[in-house]
Amino acid sequence: MDNDQQFKGSSKYVLDDELAKIVNVSMALEMPLLLKGEPGTGKTMLAHAIAENLGMPLIVLNVKSSMKLLDALYLYDTLTRLNDSRFGDSKRDVSDIGEYIRMGKIGQAFVAENRTVLLIDEIDKADTDFQDDMLDVLDQMQFDIMEIDKTITARNRPVIIITSNAKKDLSDPFLGRCNFHHIAFPDPDMMRMILNVHFPALSEELARAALTTFYRLRELRGIEKKPATRELINWVRALKLDPDFNIENLERSREIPFLGILFKKSLDLNTALQQTGKNPRQPRS
8 A cells, every 4th residue: 555545644634653553554455444332432523534645535434223224325216206207397207216216325436436435433323234244245345236137336435534532333244244343532641632633732631631630530330321531621611711711629629610511311311410520400390
């Protein structure tokens, strides 16, 4: 692989050496890269960073529990064809079914003129048949459109990034066809580098107070959804905008403003309020 085709991180993505290596190895081997890790560890943003760094278009397939593989490949728009045939005011040829074929996200990646980054986000939401059938298509780099008896073959093999939040086990055949990497939650040093990317002029005093409080809050008992990187960045952004914010109060745990930015679930927020000495919100009657 040419050096200029290697992923080296991007302006908004802090990359460790191990992750950089597995990304580049997966591209060299032309294998999908499966990423696991708790929400907020940068799985989805990695695909954005690869696209930015290598100058490739990014195509995102957000997997839904009810999704069928065909939805990701193509859509035969029968409703538009029916309307065209009824009203007769379209420039499309209603006798040509090909006029009514729309590519799904995988189809778009296959027919794109240039190599793309294809992000298949939260594959664990799909059933096992979807997962295995999808990898058959990605192995062969082609699929059939039955309605027009046509085979679509990828012009360029996309860089494939697949994410999973581990809500459901993936099949052994699926795992066997992917390279795998687990993204650990950033430690304080790595998180400080992430904050530097987003807030180049952030003072050391505020960064230290925010990170100390953030990691302490992540350890509160009974929290279902711990605050992650995105919440931390939004929280720091709010602290910087608040004219009444007092760093000393935060460092001494006298006041932790904007807890709702860190805890998005009502039960988590009430738990945090209780354990930080605030009065929890009362449920509405």
